[in-house]
Amino acid sequence: MKPEFWSSEQVMECSPMARLMFIGLWNFCDDAGNHVASAKTIKAEIFPGDDISSADVQRMLDELSSNSLIAFYTNDSKDYLHVTGWKKHQKIDKPTYKHPPYSDDARRGLDESSPPEGNGREGNGExxxxxxxxxxxxxxxxxxxxxxxxxxxxxxxxxxxxxxxxxxxxxxxxxxxxxxxxxxxxxxxxxxxxxxxxxxxxxxxxxxxxxxxxxxxxxxxxxxxxxxxxxxxxxxxxxxxxxxxxxxxxxxxxxxxxxxxxxxxxxxxxxxxxxxxxx
Incomplete structure (x- = not known):
């Protein structure tokens, strides 16, 4: 990572904790820069001992998405995320792929973030x-x-x-x-x-x-x-x-x-x- 990362306009728009989580995602993505879009999983991987809830993680994921640092996509009815710019900056000799590949066709709409896990209701009267x-x-x-x-x-x-x-x-x-x-x-x-x-x-x-x-x-x-x-x-x-x-x-x-x-x-x-x- 070059020092210029911290002055990137996209990165500067994010909160400090969202930036930290973004870096943490690099450790757990597969070699194509993909990861399941599960706030619970990401919380367990990156913040295992911190007083940070899955809802906090979801908000930070949405923050990263709104600044085009990650992109959400869907494959076979399951949600994933892709770290943007991955191919450009990661050089892997023998890549292995754990998750379905990212594509524009599978990308979710700009305002179609996942609902909280386990909650698919369409409204609660609030x-x-x-x-x-x-x-x-x-x-x-x-x-x-x-x-x-x-x-x-x-x-x-x-x-x-x-x-x-x-x-x-x-x-x-x-x-x-x-x-x-x-x-x-x-x-x-x-x-x-x-x-x-x-x-x-x-x-x-x-x-x-x-x-x-x-x-x-x-x-x-x-x-x-x-x-x-x-x-x-x-x-x-x-x-x-x-x-x-x-x-x-x-x-x-x-x-x-x-x-x-x-x-x-x-x-x-x-x-x-x-x-x-x-x-």
Missing amino acids: EEKLSSLRSDSSDAGGVDLLGDGAGQGERPDLKTRKTDRIRQIAEDARGAYNATLAKPHGLLPACTVLNKPRLKAVEKALPTVRQLCQRLFRSERVTPQFWALYFETAADDDFHSGRQPGGPGHENWQPDFEYLLREAVIAKLADRALSEVVA
Whole structure:
């Protein structure tokens, strides 16, 4: 591993524990860079003595996937993962293959992460809890494990699909924000342009958003319904809706689209609302 690995843009987007797990995966993948996509198995292999749950591991896997460091795929109804850029950086004299080969045809959709193990239900009614918030590669990712050009091997078609999907999620978020919180419906400034910083803000929020979608809808796919419920939640809060001014020296400050996309803000509003429902 070259030192440049740590400054790779894809790696820097991940949390420190996700980076550690990513490196750990290299020890347990077969010689084609493939591994079963089982959070329980990976937890036992990489974190056998740590207070880290299978759910934590699944969240880190989704984080790696969202940054194109791994790609999920399915073979014979079983889920696997593939470490991106594997062939480019691993030189193995006599390779052996334990798992089915990765292919674009077998790859799961960008937002089709596996449900938690042992849980195949399609819903648990907690979408009502969120509405009460008012009262979620090989050639696909091209990670540069050795630091000689991170991401340069990414296939244009898959890269375009990911970019288009993020833009669609951002469009859904913008529409819900403008319809609920922006003038003339609310007090906040409208989001009129989805520029690069705003698209990046949406992308960075996805790990938290997907967790919420998984809890509420039993699917990590981010839908317009989630954004409508989330911004309705913000509209019911005096501070996040702009009805309550900022603190001393910041009396004229108001939340905006990018601020409300911060993971910490999303988590705080969700925690508060879901706690109120449980209480």
